[in-house]
Amino acid sequence: MNLETDILVIGGGSAGTMAAIVAKEQNPDADVTILEKGEINRSGSIARGMDALNIVVQPGITTPELYMNSARIATEGIVDYKPSYVMAERSYSILKRLEGWGIRFPRDEENKYISLQVHAKGSFLLEMDSPELKLVLAEKVKEAGVRVVNRTIVTKLLVNNGEVNGAMGFNIRTGEFVVCKAKATILSNGGCARFSLPNSGYLYGTFDYPGNAGDGYSLAYRAGAQLTGFEYTNCSPLIKDINCPLLYITLTRGAEIVNALGETIDLEYVSTQRMLKELREGRGPVFIKMNHLSEERIQEIERILFSVERPIQKRFWENRGVDFREGLIELGETEYQLCGGHGLTGIVVNEKAETTLKGLYAAGDVACVPLQHLTGAFVFGEVAAEEAVKFVSNKEHSKIDQNLINDEEQRLLKVLENNKTGTISVQDFEYKVRRTIGDYVVPPKNETKLNRFLWWLPRFRKEMTNIRITDHHELSRFEEIQFILDCAELSVHASLARKESRWGWFHHRTDYPEKDDENWLKHVVLAKGLKSGEVQTVLVPIDDGGDP
Amino acid sequence: MPLIVNKDLCTSCGVCVERCTMDIIRLDDEGFPYIKYDECWYCGVCEEDCPVNAVVIDLPFLVK
Numbered sequence: 001m002n003l004e005t006d007i008l009v010i011g012g013g014s015a016g017t018m019a020a021i022v023a024k025e026q027n028p029d030a031d032v033t034i035l036e037k038g039e040i041n042r043s044g045s046i047a048r049g050m051d052a053l054n055i056v057v058q059p060g061i062t063t064p065e066l067y068m069n070s071a072r073i074a075t076e077g078i079v080d081y082k083p084s085y086v087m088a089e090r091s092y093s094i095l096k097r098l099e100g101w102g103i104r105f106p107r108d109e110e111n112k113y114i115s116l117q118v119h120a121k122g123s124f125l126l127e128m129d130s131p132e133l134k135l136v137l138a139e140k141v142k143e144a145g146v147r148v149v150n151r152t153i154v155t156k157l158l159v160n161n162g163e164v165n166g167a168m169g170f171n172i173r174t175g176e177f178v179v180c181k182a183k184a185t186i187l188s189n190g191g192c193a194r195f196s197l198p199n200s201g202y203l204y205g206t207f208d209y210p211g212n213a214g215d216g217y218s219l220a221y222r223a224g225a226q227l228t229g230f231e232y233t234n235c236s237p238l239i240k241d242i243n244c245p246l247l248y249i250t251l252t253r254g255a256e257i258v259n260a261l262g263e264t265i266d267l268e269y270v271s272t273q274r275m276l277k278e279l280r281e282g283r284g285p286v287f288i289k290m291n292h293l294s295e296e297r298i299q300e301i302e303r304i305l306f307s308v309e310r311p312i313q314k315r316f317w318e319n320r321g322v323d324f325r326e327g328l329i330e331l332g333e334t335e336y337q338l339c340g341g342h343g344l345t346g347i348v349v350n351e352k353a354e355t356t357l358k359g360l361y362a363a364g365d366v367a368c369v370p371l372q373h374l375t376g377a378f379v380f381g382e383v384a385a386e387e388a389v390k391f392v393s394n395k396e397h398s399k400i401d402q403n404l405i406n407d408e409e410q411r412l413l414k415v416l417e418n419n420k421t422g423t424i425s426v427q428d429f430e431y432k433v434r435r436t437i438g439d440y441v442v443p444p445k446n447e448t449k450l451n452r453f454l455w456w457l458p459r460f461r462k463e464m465t466n467i468r469i470t471d472h473h474e475l476s477r478f479e480e481i482q483f484i485l486d487c488a489e490l491s492v493h494a495s496l497a498r499k500e501s502r503w504g505w506f507h508h509r510t511d512y513p514e515k516d517d518e519n520w521l522k523h524v525v526l527a528k529g530l531k532s533g534e535v536q537t538v539l540v541p542i543d544d545g546g547d548p
Numbered sequence: 549m550p551l552i553v554n555k556d557l558c559t560s561c562g563v564c565v566e567r568c569t570m571d572i573i574r575l576d577d578e579g580f581p582y583i584k585y586d587e588c589w590y591c592g593v594c595e596e597d598c599p600v601n602a603v604v605i606d607l608p609f610l611v612k
Contacts, residue, residue: 312592315607316612
């Protein structure tokens with residue numbers, strides 16, 4: 001399939017659908033294309049809806065400045081002022097846009113939005129009652145006249161002289177090779193959910209949507225873009241074994257956290273690191289306790305948990321015989337992930353969603369706007385679209401080197417041919433890669449440990465020729481393993497470069513156990529070195545917006 | 549197999565195949581859905597979007 005478009009959006013989740021809709025709003029004549037790995041009605045991290053819009057600055061109630069204070073505390077200072085400020089500033093208009101599309105935000109008896117405090121300063125999280133959110137976004141994409149190509153994995157960006165001119169990939173069912181030339185490209189294909197192994201041992205039992213294998217990080221890195229925050233390998237305390245979220249829903253409605261000694265853990269606000277500390281220091285298991293709540297409250301919690309985001313929880317609890325009215329809910333540590341929404345990881349972007357490569361924008365979990373959650377995906381979807389529309393006006397398609405296209409198609413065909421007779425299943429291979437990430441890439445970290453992964457890395461890459469691939473679905477998993485390996489490589493180099501400990505446990509180095517603001521209150525930025533195969537790390541000052 | 553299909557209700561419409569977030573469902577020779585690749589995230593889209601409520605996900609043994 002050969003396509004030519006003005007604006008290419010890679011990944012049709014929260015950020016990508018918003019970007020495509022807004023691009024058509026800004027210029028209805030623009031040709032806009034989404035390449036989506038899943039099926040757009042139910043794809044990305046919000047396939048079954050979402051129960052909250054995490055960051056909303058309501059005029060007259062909170063301010064962007066107050067949000068920035070919270071963000072600085074939550075990120076231990078690793079946050080650039082402008083992008084996060086823009087997100088806070090534009091968050092209310094996102095709320096209004098979504099309301100205009102029929103998304104429900106519950107209000108109290110005084111007609112105020114129901115908000116919950118999960119940040120250090122201010123109540124920014126707004127409840128949202130929307131199991132149908134993704135269907136609504138997909139419908140808006142359709143109404144806008146955007147071209148959607150489903151079931152297509154992007155394997156390489158088209159780059160010429162430091163400018164991105166589109167992307168290549170293939171249909172994961174038919175294997176059809178897809179080339180999409182574009183005047184501007186927006187990457188919005190998520191973080192890396194499949195990083196270390198979940199404790200259940202089930203490869204796909206991750207907290208975040210496991211279709212996100214760090215595709216965007218790897219594509220951007222290989223294209224030459226800068227990335228940052230890869231040392232911040234993070235996890236969460238969620239329902240043990242199934243890794244479904246429930247903290248905000250329960251804790252903001254009066255539930256308590258108790259440890260194995262029966263002590264209630266005092267949480268000023270929902271600090272996940274505080275809960276994880278209990279587990280690590282031997283006071284686990286840690287439980288959510290709800291048996292003191294009223295029947296009305298319990299029913300409200302059940303209604304939300306069992307209808308939005310991960311409704312499968314209902315069956316999980318029934319199977320285990322747990323009733324919230326009596327039993328305790330055991331929390332466990334999820335696998336480690338890399339994410340711009342829940343974490344501090346991603347492609348370097350400015351407040352215009354511009355990456356360091358011309359013609360390439362990034363939005364959502366793939367971009368580093370720390371702890372941006374769903375709000376950031378929507379705001380920067382809008383921003384990326386506005387900027388991309390300006391960028392492509394009066395712009396001609398760049399000339400593309402046909403050899404780049406032929407090489408990528410041949411590479412994929414060669415893998416299919418060579419790996420037909422492989423002896424290792426894709427799943428076994430991924431299991432070992434992710435087990436090894438868990439052994440060496442995640443906290444507690446030290447130099448020797450991190451270097452052990454670099455010993456494994458070339459061996460894994462070489463051994464990939466022995467993975468058995470019998471169809472294009474498995475070929476797509478093979479490509480994803482390459483993305484996971486790239487993410488791990490970037491994470492190791494960032495972790496080695498940051499010779500201190502920061503962001504609590506998530507970048508804890510036993511050989512540099514202290515936080516050192518004097519020398520390390522800065523970004524570790526990664527880019528492809530001039531020598532092939534070499535990751536370059538650079539230290540970049542934080543933009544504190546003139547308010548240190 | 550973590551997908552339980554009510555064959556009396558299923559019309560083989562293929563919505564579950566089309567909407568599956570991990571693209572792991574296929575129709576068998578008789579036209580009934582099954583999980584071809586063991587990669588289910590139990591997101592529940594197949595259940596939710598089935599127009600006749602004919603499918604139910606069983607959680608993987610390692611998880612449930």
